[in-house]
């Protein structure tokens with residue numbers, strides 16, 4: 447009768463001993479590396495801690511004899527910001543029983559690591575979860591990645607950027623038309639008359655998704671058609687992304703839970719839909735005027751004309767890439783736009799600076815509707831909006847960290863004129879949030895939103911990592927820049943943004959609420975706010 451209990455007790459003892467041994471081994475490796483280190487009893491990168499950490503940390507503080515003192519160092523990267531690195535240095539190891547992780551917030555070390563790509567490859571196994579439809583440029587390393595990058599790089603061309611530009615101007619113009627359909631809310635003690643947008647983040651996601659749909663797949667969707675048949679599968683897929691990524695497909699299909707069924711249907715529908723688009727793209731072929739400059743057409747055309755078989759993507763690989771383009775390029779830009787617009791609403795002085803600069807930059811397009819603005823004449827001049835984008839991504843890097851690792855051998859690392867040895871199979875993670883807020887790199891105003899800083903000195907290489915650096919830097923950087931500038935320029939050429947004050951609320955109260963929304967940010971796939979903040983758009 448007691449056998450199960452005894453087995454359980456023995457199992458627990460065995461687990462405790464082996465965990466302790468693993469911890470001691472990892473600690474020895476950290477000592478041998480020569481790098482500073484701290485010890486934590488949890489793996490802060492594990493899914494368990496990502497979910498449970500925010501709940502457990504406040505409780506652990508109550509443990510007697512300082513037993514929970516470590517928990518503050520195990521808070522989420524967004525909550526800690528630069529705190530851990532100012533305590534322990536720009537490079538240190540976090541030792542735990544399950545793995546050691548080197549945390550890096552030093553530009554020189556970042557540059558060193560990204561340039562030694564074979565010694566510090568991308569830990570492709572971290573990205574298995576993203577292989578919903580198979581392997582891709584995002585999820586592979588080594589020879590496979592070289593092949594994928596060679597094929598998927600060229601579609602991100604200037605032709606495609608023109609399409610992103612046109613598509614974004616159209617989407618944002620339609621967004622403004624929808625906004626203008628809402629009633630004008632009269633002036634209050636704190637707000638001027640204007641139109642209130644209750645869910646900024648949702649609308650920015652719709653805009654970004656529709657731009658990827660057009661510039662990525664060639665599917666033009668009206669802004670107001672968020673749930674039309676064509677995008678239904680993409681919307682549902684994104685809504686159920688976590689179960690689709692985590693739960694094996696046969697289970698998702700077989701278990702009669704309605705949400706799982708919907709997730710499976712969306713997964714299968716997206717596959718069917720992209721197969722249809724791919725075969726249409728093959729029939730169309732490429733054109734010369736750029737109207738088929740979307741990523742899918744370019745990928746397919748590449749596949750058709752590439753001489754060598756190894757340079758063609760199979761249909762299954764095309765599908766896998768379309769999916770990761772949505773994943774990598776949708777929320778990243780949408781969240782950056784939401785953070786930027788809220789920051790401009792909070793900092794009215796910065797907003798006035800931006801509007802003045804924007805008006806100057808747009809002077810040759812005065813009287814022209816935004817949807818007709820030229821790419822060269824507006825994007826080519828758009829300095830202020832790019833400063834806002836950089837500053838937003840400095841403080842709110844929507845890709846919050848970039849991992850590399852050491853694979854099967856130890857790798858030497860130079861830092862502060864000393865040599866260290868990073869043990870094998872050790873992740874080396876660039877802590878973008880921490881590095882972007884380091885006052886020793888950015889000055890005493892590092893925590894402040896000051897886009898004008900980008901007009902002065904540019905940061906040194908490796909210091910601004912929003913799009914990563916080196917051979918594996920973001921493929922869609924210019925895509926995102928073009929989109930961001932077009933959205934911001936269209937909106938602020940017609941409106942000013944104000945924080946909406948609830949009855950009885952002052953602007954200071956509304957600012958506190960907006961700051962609380964910033965604080966509510968979490969890193970799921972990307973860094974994003976979990977609270978909505980209403981914004982009032984006041985016609986200019």
Ligand code: HEM
Nearest residue numbers: 583584774775778779845912913914918920921922925926
């Ligand atoms: C503000 C917007 C964006 C930000 C902040 C951003 C950031 C990043 C970062 C930091 C990486 C490196 C990740 C890593 O190595 O783990 C990356 C990679 C990548 N991004 Fe972006 N991205 C943005 C928009 C886009 C867009 C719009 C697309 C495509 C439409 C895109 C496609 C990709 C791809 C394909 C990679 C993988 C490149 C490779 O590994 O060779 N991104 N991005």
